[in-house]
Amino acid sequence: MGKGADPDVGRIIMKKFYKSFSVAGFGLLRQRHLEQLEKIEADAIGLLRELAVRHGASISNIKSQLGQDLFALFQLGWKRNGFFVEFGATDGVLLSNTYLLEKDFGWTGILSEPAKVWHNDLQQNRTASLDFDCVWVETGKEMQFSVVEDAELSTLKDYVGSDSHSASRKAALTDTVRTVSLCDLLERHNAPKSIDYLSVDTEGSEYEILRAFDFQRYTVSVITCEHNFMPNREKVHALLVSNGFVRVYEGLSRWDDWYINTQHFNG
Template sequence: MAWQGIDAIRNCLDKFGPKRRCGPFIREYRKLVLDLAKLRQRVAGESDPHIREFLGYALSKVAISRSQIFQDAFVTYVLREKQGGFFCDFGSTDGVFMSNSFMLENHFAWKGICAEPARSWHEALRRNRPGAMIETRCVWSESGQHLTFMEAPSMELSTLERFNHADGRSKDRRQATVYEVETISLNDLLRTCNAPSELDYLSIDTEGSELDILQKLDFHQYLPRIITVEHNYTSSRDGILALLTSHGYQRVLPEVSLFDDWYLAPGVRLPS
């Protein structure tokens, strides 16, 4: 359905012709529609029907999605637009920018946790996500530690100092603001927020510490139905895959998830 609308929009814009465009907005819109039409042709040639279906579905959520690469749409696609689910999202930035949980909370009535240690995000996060439980301690493998944190100028690249060189982006942190943060383990975070044992969605984006955090998660107590975890093509990617598959998770749609990996818990399947 989402792909079918492209033809109607494109045909309408073609009536204007290149000499009758009405300013920069029409030009940009025309380019966007034509690019989407080209993408549709490429997607139509995919042998995996799940890729075709998901990309079409993701396009239908463009107006409300806030994720960097449609992680939020992946969640609603798999869970068939479940209402009232529960998420745990870290790092959450300001709660809107590249947020994997904003759409879930604001359009599907989900509840959950937004964790973000970068101080410059905190005021905006509280303002933008008043319905979420906000955690400003740094999610780590253990609680109660005090570690050095690097808040980068491009704040989405902020990370613990020990992971500065893990992702090849250390040059982007040369002008980072450095300060100490207190840590909280994922187990303690979920327990103190009364998260359900089978929470629906766990989003992990910590610029290098993802594997360390997941290794300490009690999967007997907490089994997220969907996990999206950023790997940035680092060496920890294989370790995350080995860990999660040992607990019965299946990695899906790697062609689409790019620098993320997307996992489904045992018994959770892509729509057929």
């Protein structure tokens, strides 16, 4: 749990997560077990939503798909005036992991989104610093970007077949985008050396981006990273563990992995 988090609530949530593992077991889930697991997860998210409201959140501003915003705030003790980095940000509202943080908790940060279809709405919806380059291993490269009808599934062309959404990208249009490394993105927008929350969702290129990141130059307290159950998931896990992170709440995060920096939370 984060500094300032309610330990009693944390224990309740952990019990629910442990129960979800016992329900799932190690084999294939039966339909009845799936229903039980979904109920347990819904209860845990419901508890976090209640806590968020107690700390000043508006239910209508909770936009994340799996509760990533609630997880980050809970781990950080419902911190106000923190700093986030989110990519890809879409329109800044749809499935956003940082909208709640900005609107109700006074956070600032950086939103990166290379898909042009989102840019106008993103500028209207958010007050955070915006960047329209594509976060990648290096800065200044021009790469092909596949834009699909379900625009939140758009990704670099090299990764269109990297996950379970590959069929949705078969009719993708191609655009050319410029790249920026994560470190250069932070420097470009004068980010603090301590990042409270990093949200990573690039539809396949997450490992390469994080592998190129200098974790000694910038410290990060909480990371959520989409994996879609693809092989790179464990590469990301090994990389983050080697940099002092631990994966938590797998019973809740589903196709995301959620990490906390052990130095921050044990220090």
